[in-house]
Amino acid sequence: MDTAGVFNSIQITTDAYRKRLGAVTPAKFHLNPxxxxxxxxxxxxxxFDLSILSLEAIERCLTGEAKQRKTPFITRAILYFGAFPPxxxxxxxKQFESRVRKISxxxxxxxxxxxxxKLQPYAEKLKTAAPERKIAHPRLGYLNALQWLRFIEIxxxxxxxxxxxxxxxxxxxxxxx
Numbered sequence: 001m002d003t004a005g006v007f008n009s010i011q012i013t014t015d016a017y018r019k020r021l022g023a024v025t026p027a028k029f030h031l032n033p034x035x036x037x038x039x040x041x042x043x044x045x046x047x048f049d050l051s052i053l054s055l056e057a058i059e060r061c062l063t064g065e066a067k068q069r070k071t072p073f074i075t076r077a078i079l080y081f082g083a084f085p086p087x088x089x090x091x092x093x094k095q096f097e098s099r100v101r102k103i104s105x106x107x108x109x110x111x112x113x114x115x116x117x118k119l120q121p122y123a124e125k126l127k128t129a130a131p132e133r134k135i136a137h138p139r140l141g142y143l144n145a146l147q148w149l150r151f152i153e154i155x156x157x158x159x160x161x162x163x164x165x166x167x168x169x170x171x172x173x174x175x176x177x
Contacts (some may be wrong), residue, residue: 003126006153009120013156014116017044020163021108029105033166040101040166047109047159049099056153057135061145062125066133069142078140079150084158096100122149124160 021029021044029040038046048087060066078084125163126145134142141150 003123003149004029004147006149007123010112010119010149010153011116013153013160014112015016016160017047017156017163018109018112019071019078021105021112024105027106029108030102037166038162039102040163041104041108042100043064044108044111045103046100047156048115049107051152051156052083052118052157054148055115055122055144056149057137058122058126058145059136061133061143061148062129064133066130066135066144068132069134069136070142071134071143071147075137075140075143075147077085078154081140082150082153082154082157107149123128 017177020040024040026046032039101134108113126149129145131144131146134144135148137148137151140151
């Protein structure tokens with residue numbers, strides 16, 4: 001896994017989120033697609049909140065709280081190919097459901113900035129990461145620091161595709177809180 005390449009990909013993807021945020025109207029930002037999916041606001045709250053939590057998992061891998069465990073084969077495949085299998089559908093883990101909420105565009109911009117600020121020190125820290133030190137992911141099993149970074153990249157790209165699907169829909173509803 002090329003750490004510099006993953007960092008670069010994360011930066012490019014984060015820039016795409018920032019550009020999209022500047023292009024969507026505040027009214028549309030809060031509207032839910034008619035199919036019942038998340039609004040832009042909910043996607044931004046989810047993706048950057050959990051990306052920051054993933055950075056905390058990386059920190060725990062680096063500081064000694066980690067355990068020596070195996071990473072499941074399906075997880076290694078996801079990390080290798082850089083995408084979730086198309087047939088796999090994930091729901092937000094129960095412990096994170098309450099964190100998905102509608103935020104303002106300004107809050108989304110602040111979350112992006114916070115994520116980027118917290119990500120920066122890991123460019124150097126990850127150079128000494130021990131691959132056997134892992135922290136549990138709620139769905140994917142145990143990940144080491146580099147795997148957590150790769151997960152952040154894949155997760156960011158996954159939800160950017162979700163925003164592309166939202167963009168293509170004409171029907172929105174504001175009925176969901």
